[in-house]
Amino acid sequence: MPTTDPLLKVTGLTKHFPIRKGLLQRQVGAVQAVDDVTFSVQSGQTLSLVGESGCGKTTTGRMVTRLLEPTSGSILFDGRELSHLSVGQLRPLRREIQMIFQDPYSSLNPRHTVGTIVGAPFEIQGVKTPQGTKRAVQDLLELVGLNPEHYNRYPHEFSGGQRQRIGIARSLALKPRLIVADEPVSALDVSIQAQVINLLEDLQEELGLTYIVIAHDLSVVRQMSDRVAVMYLGNLVEIADGHDLYTDSRHPYTRALLSAVPIPDTSRREKRERIRLEGDVPSPIDPPPGCRFHTRCWKATDVCRTQVPPLVEIAPRHEVACHHPEDSLVAAAPAQAAAPVEDAPSGTAASGTMTA
Amino acid sequence: MSPAAPGTTTGSTAYETGIGGLGEPPANAYLSVRDLRVHFPTDDGIVKSVDGLSFDLARGKTLGIVGESGSGKSVTSLSIMGLHKPGTVRMQGSIRLDGQELVGAPAETVRGLRGKKMAMIFQDPLSAMHPFYTVGDQIIEAYQVHNKVPKKAARAHAIDLLGRVGIPQPNKRVDDYPHQFSGGMRQRAMIAMALSCDPDLLIADEPTTALDVTVQAQILDLIRDLQRDFDAAVIIITHDLGVVAELADDILVMYAGRSVEYASAHGVFNEPQHPYTWGLMASMPRLDRDPADRLMPIKGTPPSLISVPPGCPFSPRCAYAARVGAACVTERPAFHAPTSAHYLACHLDDGERMQIWSDEIEPNL
Ligand SMILES: Nc1ncnc2c1ncn2[C@@H]1O[C@H](COP(=O)(O)OP(=O)(O)OP(=O)(O)O)[C@@H](O)[C@H]1O
Ligand SMILES: Nc1ncnc2c1ncn2[C@@H]1O[C@H](COP(=O)(O)OP(=O)(O)OP(=O)(O)O)[C@@H](O)[C@H]1O
Ligand code: SF4
Ligand code: SF4
Ligand SMILES: [Mg+2]
Ligand SMILES: [Mg+2]
Numbered sequence: 200m201p202t203t204d205p206l207l208k209v210t211g212l213t214k215h216f217p218i219r220k221g222l223l224q225r226q227v228g229a230v231q232a233v234d235d236v237t238f239s240v241q242s243g244q245t246l247s248l249v250g251e252s253g254c255g256k257t258t259t260g261r262m263v264t265r266l267l268e269p270t271s272g273s274i275l276f277d278g279r280e281l282s283h284l285s286v287g288q289l290r291p292l293r294r295e296i297q298m299i300f301q302d303p304y305s306s307l308n309p310r311h312t313v314g315t316i317v318g319a320p321f322e323i324q325g326v327k328t329p330q331g332t333k334r335a336v337q338d339l340l341e342l343v344g345l346n347p348e349h350y351n352r353y354p355h356e357f358s359g360g361q362r363q364r365i366g367i368a369r370s371l372a373l374k375p376r377l378i379v380a381d382e383p384v385s386a387l388d389v390s391i392q393a394q395v396i397n398l399l400e401d402l403q404e405e406l407g408l409t410y411i412v413i414a415h416d417l418s419v420v421r422q423m424s425d426r427v428a429v430m431y432l433g434n435l436v437e438i439a440d441g442h443d444l445y446t447d448s449r450h451p452y453t454r455a456l457l458s459a460v461p462i463p464d465t466s467r468r469e470k471r472e473r474i475r476l477e478g479d480v481p482s483p484i485d486p487p488p489g490c491r492f493h494t495r496c497w498k499a500t501d502v503c504r505t506q507v508p509p510l511v512e513i514a515p516r517h518e519v520a521c522h523h524p525e526d527s528l529v530a531a532a533p534a535q536a537a538a539p540v541e542d543a544p545s546g547t548a549a550s551g552t553m554t555a
Numbered sequence: 556m557s558p559a560a561p562g563t564t565t566g567s568t569a570y571e572t573g574i575g576g577l578g579e580p581p582a583n584a585y586l587s588v589r590d591l592r593v594h595f596p597t598d599d600g601i602v603k604s605v606d607g608l609s610f611d612l613a614r615g616k617t618l619g620i621v622g623e624s625g626s627g628k629s630v631t632s633l634s635i636m637g638l639h640k641p642g643t644v645r646m647q648g649s650i651r652l653d654g655q656e657l658v659g660a661p662a663e664t665v666r667g668l669r670g671k672k673m674a675m676i677f678q679d680p681l682s683a684m685h686p687f688y689t690v691g692d693q694i695i696e697a698y699q700v701h702n703k704v705p706k707k708a709a710r711a712h713a714i715d716l717l718g719r720v721g722i723p724q725p726n727k728r729v730d731d732y733p734h735q736f737s738g739g740m741r742q743r744a745m746i747a748m749a750l751s752c753d754p755d756l757l758i759a760d761e762p763t764t765a766l767d768v769t770v771q772a773q774i775l776d777l778i779r780d781l782q783r784d785f786d787a788a789v790i791i792i793t794h795d796l797g798v799v800a801e802l803a804d805d806i807l808v809m810y811a812g813r814s815v816e817y818a819s820a821h822g823v824f825n826e827p828q829h830p831y832t833w834g835l836m837a838s839m840p841r842l843d844r845d846p847a848d849r850l851m852p853i854k855g856t857p858p859s860l861i862s863v864p865p866g867c868p869f870s871p872r873c874a875y876a877a878r879v880g881a882a883c884v885t886e887r888p889a890f891h892a893p894t895s896a897h898y899l900a901c902h903l904d905d906g907e908r909m910q911i912w913s914d915e916i917e918p919n920l
Contacts, residue, residue: 251767251768251769251770252738252767358856360856361856388623388624388794389623389794389796389835389838389839390623390834390835390838390852390853391852391856392838392840392852393838393839393840393850393851393852393853394852396840396850397849397850397852400849415767415768416840417768417842418797418839418840418841418842419840421840421842421846422840422846422850423846441846445842455769456768456769457842458772459768459769459771459772460768460797460842461771461772461775461795461797461798461800461801462797462800462841462842462843463796463797463799463800463824463836463839463841464800464824464843465800465820465821465824465825466821466824466825467800467843468800468801473772475772475773475776476769476773478723479737479739479740480737
């Protein structure tokens with residue numbers, strides 16, 4: 200239970216990308232990529248942002264690192280407000296918040312050596328290192344499990360997992376406190392993925408890092424996170440401690456999402472219940488009024504179609520934005536406790552959308 | 556199906572000690588691949604993308620092929636479909652489809668089999684669809700290759716298919732261009748195209764990799780339903796073990812272009828026997844495992860297919876090679892079935908393997 204102030208506190212964060220048309224570039228609409236998102240992250244912990252393609256995960260991460268200017272909302276980092284700082288004012292903060300990118304192939308300049316790539320942050324920020332940049336870079340390479348002799352090699356000589364390590368070494372150069380990792384392992388094969396996940400966990404322990412991990416793979420997220428926030432079409436719909444979210448999610452969308460994850464166990468395939476979501480995700484240019492999930496939700500009523508459900512605490516440290524949240528599978532619902540709760544997160548008997 | 560018989564229900568345990576030894580194809584095999592080798596000569600050397608692959612598949616059954624990036628999964632499917640660029644490839648071994656040999660068959664012959672006898676769903680639907688023709692016209696064209704029917708009837712068939720794969724308002728959407736469809740809809744449209752002639756064999760190469768989980772679930776349901784309706788033989792290729800666990804009757808695990816383990820899905824998931832398969836399972840985060848447990852990655856990276864290590868291709872990364880000794884680095888392990896119809900390519904002797912399995916692997920799975 201956190202008693203200290205969070206390292207990062209984001210309130211009402213919103214990003215609307217204007218759509219312009221014509222000679223005068225008049226604004227004719229906006230992509231509501233992120234809308235009124237609120238969450239916080241404790242120092243030394245990992246918060247993951249999950250949700251399906253286009254729901255606003257990357258946009259949120261880019262606002263936190265201030266690679267993008269928010270349309271509105273507040274970003275408090277260690278007590279300082281970041282949302283409206285100018286480039287000059289941001290400069291010292293850039294050291295403390297770093298980003299790791301998804302694609303280890305395109306995020307490294309192919310014409311630069313590993314030494315140049317990992318040492319770049321020192322140059323850019325004009326940081327003096329006591330024993331010289333080369334030594335500092337070699338220490339970093341060692342820290343991420345690469346050979347210091349790799350200093351003069353080029354990215355193409357490395358495998359995907361090794362390239363991701365190079366990217367991680369670069370992000371660690373300036374001793375950041377918060378790292379936003381956008382799909383850090385999704386381009387990697389399973390056997391390599393595990394190496395990078397373990398590395399990130401070890402570094403967190405050793406250096407006391409705080410992570411925001413952006414990922415769409417719910418198994419990876421469960422492995423890495425203390426807290427998990429689920430997004431749908433620009434909104435944050437549920438946030439809870441990892442264990443609670445995976446065993447006792449309360450938002451209909453989270454339930455559907457979790458029930459769709461294939462589990463590598465042949466003996467479960469007959470037993471699993473899956474919630475089939477009908478239709479496609481609506482456009483963020485013209486999102487549905489009220490609850491944005493109502494066009495696909497089997498529990499939607501009139502209030503869902505007109506009123507935005509606020510994010511409220513439904514249980515300790517567990518917040519949900521829904522007018523009709525699902526019953527808890529654990530405590531107060533003895534009738535359902537008989538169901539095999541540990542047997543994969545699945546939907547409760549809600550309606551005809553269930554399939555056995 | 557009992558866990559005994561990959562590919563068939565006859566449970567043949569006959570095998571040769573040859574590299575791709577799997578014995579004579581059983582009578583009900585619709586597709587039989589024996590010791591397939593697909594090599595690409597390049598400036599840097601010969602890329603041995605597939606180098607000793609054998610399996611059988613009956614109608615109504617699903618085979619899952621799993622393996623990491625570059626293990627030869629797509630090259631295998633393109634070889635079956637006869638889709639390699641002529642002159643770039645050397646193919647050896649045997650691919651028999653409904654009794655007909657495809658390796659060395661004239662391109663004309665193989666082309667004639669596409670659509671009706673076999674069809675493929677590609678990973679990237681945009682690459683398989685032409686951007687300048689409507690979705691409907693592309694399905695109609697595929698259908699008319701094998702069915703001499705008037706355009707109007709073919710169009711009705713296309714609308715029917717789009718409806719069956721879950722495209723809403725198919726009579727309107729049939730005139731859309733591919734870019735007007737969402738990713739999931741495009742994938743469904745491509746499935747409709749692949750199914751236009753009711754193929755006997757459907758190869759799905761990473762059909763859901765680019766898709767979100769909820770869309771993936773829709774597509775997997777669809778493949779399952781369609782297989783039931785058409786009694787098709789299905790090959791599903793993926794690196795996601797969860798996906799094969801949902802669909803496959805049998806599983807073939809590939810490493811560096813070779814089959815390393817081949818058994819019923821139940822056998823591979825509950826009693827995997829090859830060290831590489833053990834490694835894959837231990838390195839995978841999964842929802843039914845305690846997240847406090849540390850993942851156990853496989854050390855190192857897969858070999859270059861231009862210079863695959865002699866002996867067992869997995870030997871540089873294998874934690875058990877030391878228990879076998881020199882054979883792992885000098886001698887290629889035969890593909891054989893120590894227990895009934897659970898095939899693997901590994902030198903570990905059976906007693907030692909069972910020991911490792913019960914002491915180290917099973918308790919952690
Ligand atoms: N610069 C931009 N201009 C206009 N729209 C944008 C821009 N960047 C993102 N968007 C839109 O904002 C929405 C959210 O995008 P974002 O990249 O944050 O999604 P995501 O959750 O990271 O998805 P993915 O899992 O596919 O990476 C999408 O609809 C996207 O098309
Ligand atoms: N036409 C070609 N010429 C030379 N090498 C090729 C050719 N096609 C494929 N390869 C090589 O063959 C190997 C196997 O490729 P393949 O596409 O079958 O892998 P895969 O198992 O499908 O991997 P992924 O999971 O990444 O799709 C790779 O190393 C690839 O570079
Ligand atoms: S608010 Fe209504 S529509 Fe939205 S998730 Fe809850 S029940 Fe469904
Ligand atoms: S043959 Fe040897 S190196 Fe290969 S998997 Fe078996 S024990 Fe490991
Ligand atoms: Mg993104
Ligand atoms: Mg492939």
